[in-house]
Amino acid sequence: MTERAEMEAAIEAVLFVSSEPVPRERLAEMFDEADRAEAAAAIDAVVRRYAAEGGGDGEGGEGGDGAGGGGRGVFVEEVAGGVRLVTRPEMNPWLRRFFEVTGSQKLSMAAIETLAIIAYRQPMTAPEIQELRSVSPSGVIKTLLERRMIRIAGRKEVVGRPFLYCTTREFLVHFGLKSLKDLPPLDELDEALEEAGGEIG
Amino acid sequence: MTERAEMEAAIEAVLFVSSEPVPRERLAEMFDEADRAEAAAAIDAVVRRYAAEGGGDGEGGEGGDGAGGGGRGVFVEEVAGGVRLVTRPEMNPWLRRFFEVTGSQKLSMAAIETLAIIAYRQPMTAPEIQELRSVSPSGVIKTLLERRMIRIAGRKEVVGRPFLYCTTREFLVHFGLKSLKDLPPLDELDEALEEAGGEIG
Amino acid sequence: MNTPVPTRGLLPEAWRVDLPVFEGPLDLLLQLVKVNKVEITDIPVATICDQFHAYLALAEELDLDLAAEYIYEAALLIHLKSRMLLPRTPRAPGEPEEDPREELVARLLEYRRLKEAAQSLAEIESLRRGIWRREGGPPEDLGAPAEEAGEIDLGDLSLYDLLGALRGVLVRYDKAHPPAYHLDREHFSVRDQVHRLLAELDRGRPFDLVADLRARSCRAEVIAAFLAVLELARLSLVRVHQTEAGDVVLYRTTREAAGEELEALAG
Numbered sequence: 001m002t003e004r005a006e007m008e009a010a011i012e013a014v015l016f017v018s019s020e021p022v023p024r025e026r027l028a029e030m031f032d033e034a035d036r037a038e039a040a041a042a043i044d045a046v047v048r049r050y051a052a053e054g055g056g057d058g059e060g061g062e063g064g065d066g067a068g069g070g071g072r073g074v075f076v077e078e079v080a081g082g083v084r085l086v087t088r089p090e091m092n093p094w095l096r097r098f099f100e101v102t103g104s105q106k107l108s109m110a111a112i113e114t115l116a117i118i119a120y121r122q123p124m125t126a127p128e129i130q131e132l133r134s135v136s137p138s139g140v141i142k143t144l145l146e147r148r149m150i151r152i153a154g155r156k157e158v159v160g161r162p163f164l165y166c167t168t169r170e171f172l173v174h175f176g177l178k179s180l181k182d183l184p185p186l187d188e189l190d191e192a193l194e195e196a197g198g199e200i201g
Numbered sequence: 202m203t204e205r206a207e208m209e210a211a212i213e214a215v216l217f218v219s220s221e222p223v224p225r226e227r228l229a230e231m232f233d234e235a236d237r238a239e240a241a242a243a244i245d246a247v248v249r250r251y252a253a254e255g256g257g258d259g260e261g262g263e264g265g266d267g268a269g270g271g272g273r274g275v276f277v278e279e280v281a282g283g284v285r286l287v288t289r290p291e292m293n294p295w296l297r298r299f300f301e302v303t304g305s306q307k308l309s310m311a312a313i314e315t316l317a318i319i320a321y322r323q324p325m326t327a328p329e330i331q332e333l334r335s336v337s338p339s340g341v342i343k344t345l346l347e348r349r350m351i352r353i354a355g356r357k358e359v360v361g362r363p364f365l366y367c368t369t370r371e372f373l374v375h376f377g378l379k380s381l382k383d384l385p386p387l388d389e390l391d392e393a394l395e396e397a398g399g400e401i402g
Numbered sequence: 403m404n405t406p407v408p409t410r411g412l413l414p415e416a417w418r419v420d421l422p423v424f425e426g427p428l429d430l431l432l433q434l435v436k437v438n439k440v441e442i443t444d445i446p447v448a449t450i451c452d453q454f455h456a457y458l459a460l461a462e463e464l465d466l467d468l469a470a471e472y473i474y475e476a477a478l479l480i481h482l483k484s485r486m487l488l489p490r491t492p493r494a495p496g497e498p499e500e501d502p503r504e505e506l507v508a509r510l511l512e513y514r515r516l517k518e519a520a521q522s523l524a525e526i527e528s529l530r531r532g533i534w535r536r537e538g539g540p541p542e543d544l545g546a547p548a549e550e551a552g553e554i555d556l557g558d559l560s561l562y563d564l565l566g567a568l569r570g571v572l573v574r575y576d577k578a579h580p581p582a583y584h585l586d587r588e589h590f591s592v593r594d595q596v597h598r599l600l601a602e603l604d605r606g607r608p609f610d611l612v613a614d615l616r617a618r619s620c621r622a623e624v625i626a627a628f629l630a631v632l633e634l635a636r637l638s639l640v641r642v643h644q645t646e647a648g649d650v651v652l653y654r655t656t657r658e659a660a661g662e663e664l665e666a667l668a669g
Contacts, residue, residue: 016536017536019535019536020555077533084535085536086533086534086535087532087533087534087535088532088533089529089530089531089532089533090532091532091534092531092532092533092534095534106527106528106531107524107527109425109520109524110425110426112520112523112524112527113425113516113517113520115520115523116516116519116520116523117516119519119523120516120519132512132513132516133425133426133428133513133516134426134427134428134471134474134475134509134513135425135426135427135428135469135471136469136471145560145562146562148558148560151558151560151561151562152560152561152562168558168560169555169557169558170558174527174530175523175526175527175530176526176530183519184519184522184523186515186516186518186519
């Protein structure tokens with residue numbers, strides 16, 4: 001039987017040291033069978049702890065231990081079937097200034113178009129993608145394979161037996177999606193986009 | 202002029218990202234001259250934020266509104282070189298447990314190369330693999346056997362009668378292949394990715 | 403049929419100053435639909451076709467390297483334009499007559515949907531580019547697996563990784579074991595080269611050795627051919643002569659090759 005506070009501490013520590021998203025079940029498995037329900041609640045508590053916005057709104061009774069009030073630079077994001085601790089996107093300018101980093105490589109529009117086609121219609125072959133975009137995707141597919149956004153998922157049983165491509169877990173992480181179901185629906189894009197933006201902020 | 206909450210968030214983000222201790226002055230230097238005194242106070246606030254002890258005051262809210270009070274798994278450590286965010290030593294048993302339970306699914310480059318050699322040249326013996334990689338493959342062969350990517354398929358009738366290794370059904374399933382014949386030849390992918398890049402003139 | 407020479411005057415004012423670059427012919431078509439303020443479902447084919455060609459002409463003038471797909475699409479448009487002029491045959495009594503634009507419309511609508519999806523992904527990406535992870539991996543002294551460069555989670559391992567790994571092994575192996583030419587003899591035997599050279603020489607034309615060696619497909623074949631020349635000279639079947647210009651010329655001697663001499667050559 002583990003104390004609730006101890007549970008939360010353990011969960012926070014694990015999230016802190018893990019660089020990959022950790023599935024909630026794996027976090028819960030650290031604790032005894034009997035504690036699993038409590039563990040789930042503890043995970044939620046840690047997620048909410050980091051979700052507290054800067055400016056100390058709401059968390060009124062909290063001033064005492066110095067935990068609330070101050071702005072948060074990190075948050076727990078739900079992505080690719082797990083949770084992970086990362087910096088809030090708004091911190092980017094500060095981090096770049098501190099670590100003296102310039103520009104990270106962004107996917108080209110051609111790459112994102114091809115990626116979108118694969119994401120929504122997977123598995124897809126290169127000829128099928130070419131059909132949709134009217135542009136040969138071969139160079140772009142190579143980039144996407146190298147960036148680990150897509151993977152080869154077998155061959156299609158048609159003439160030429162072309163490779164089939166699917167998106168990867170890295171794709172989900174890159175775009176902050178919990179799963180493929182989380183992709184913005186093709187028809188309600190504007191709505192979904194607002195949601196995705198809100199989730200990050 | 203930077204808001205105090207923003208300062209604390211930036212400091213937290215930098216401490217989170219950095220694996221090395223950060224001198225307090227370097228943290229303060231992120232901000233304008235005029236803000237330095239405030240920055241020093243902000244650093245202290247972040248340190249205090251993480252100093253909140255686990256078993257402490259917050260326990261009361263068991264309903265789990267998660268707004269702090271829960272145990273902390275990380276803290277800001279003052280070391281010679283400055284301050285850094287690390288897991289609390291008491292968390293070590295939990296971390297050990299977590300990594301024990303989950304194990305690693307990571308394959309080293311050596312393991313991936315060995316798997317590639319076996320896949321394309323099977324059946325292969327350890328000495329033959331060593332000839333190609335000039336490194337003894339015994340450790341990675343064990344890993345690949347444990348991961349059920351390869352299996353022992355008999356012995357080769359040469360001096361020492363070494364084991365012969367082949368890939369498994371799981372290997373095919375993992376890579377979405379119907380049979381080994383579906384493995385792409387070394388240059389097929391290059392061709393698939395480079396052809397059809399037709400340009401004018 | 404007569405296609406009018408497209409002029410840049412057909413293009414929107416802004417494009418004449420700063421020609422935009424598109425993701426492909428469909429992207430260009432979508433933009434033309436947009437600037438002309440027409441419906442995708444009711445495209446004025448002649449206008450759009452002329453503007454498409456005007457864009458291509460201007461792009462060529464500006465040395466923009468447009469992919470062949472643009473040319474293909476341009477041809478499709480001309481074909482469509484001509485079909486629009488033909489009388490249409492009704493599909494069946496009572497049904498609406500066929501619109502030759504149907505296929506183009508379907509492609510454009512589909513592409514527009516995916517383009518919108520891509521744009522939303524791009525926006526998500528630019529929001530998320532500001533997210534940083536913690537440096538350094540999990541602590542190894544706590545039983546966390548050691549992190550090393552290039553390692554990949556088994557779940558994420560793909561055929562592409564496997565191929566890359568195999569290529570890496572082979573490149574390193576080749577570097578450590580520079581190919582000795584005897585390995586290549588399987589493909590390019592000295593004997594074959596002797597026969598080839600004799601056949602060439604028997605045509606009676608002056609034979610430029612350097613040019614011939616340059617025409618070989620790879621180094622292994624060059625080596626085999628060169629060894630063949632040495633063998634032929636040793637057997638006095640050819641004479642090697644260097645001209646004043648520096649060319650190396652082979653001449654056939656009058657000696658006839660004995661079968662066994664050639665058979666004895668390295669296979």
